[in-house]
Amino acid sequence: MARYLSSHTLACLTRQGAEQLVTRLMSAKTVTVRRVQVNMMAGKMIVEFDTPDRETLEAWFTCESFHYDWVMRVELESQDGKLVPVG
Numbered sequence: 001m002a003r004y005l006s007s008h009t010l011a012c013l014t015r016q017g018a019e020q021l022v023t024r025l026m027s028a029k030t031v032t033v034r035r036v037q038v039n040m041m042a043g044k045m046i047v048e049f050d051t052p053d054r055e056t057l058e059a060w061f062t063c064e065s066f067h068y069d070w071v072m073r074v075e076l077e078s079q080d081g082k083l084v085p086v087g
Contacts, residue, residue, distance in 0.1 A: 001032070001050040003074040003086045004057055008045040008067065015040060024064075031060050048074075 010018065018038050025033045025047060034048040051057045054073060061068055076083040 001087060002053060003034070004049045004051060004054065004071055005074060006047045006049065006057070006061075006071045007069040008047065009069055010038070010040075010043045010045055013040070013043065018045070021045075028060060028064075031057055 010021075013021070018040065022036050022038075025036060030051075032050040034050055036048075037046045038044070049057055051060075054071060057071060060066070074086050077086050078084075
C-alpha cells in the first residue's frame with residue numbers, strides 16, 4: 001500500500017461536526033485512514049491514508065463527495081534522523 005496525505009478546508013465546522021467527519025473517514029472501506037489532524041481555528045484538516053494508488057483515493061473522494069485541496073504521495077519519511085522509503 002502507498003501512503004498519501006490530503007489537505008482539506010473545513011468551513012464553519014464545530015468540534016462535534018469534525019468528530020462526525022472523522023467517524024465518516026474511519027469507516028471507509030476502499031482506503032485506510034491512518035491519522036487525522038485538525039486545526040479548528042484555521043479550519044484545516046490533514047488526513048493520512050494507506051491506499052493502493054492515487055486513483056483509488058481520488059475515486060473514493062469523488063464517490064463520497066469529499067472535497068480536498070491537495071493530495072501528496074509520501075515517498076520518504078524520517079526514522080531516527082534519516083530518510084527512509086515508506087511502505
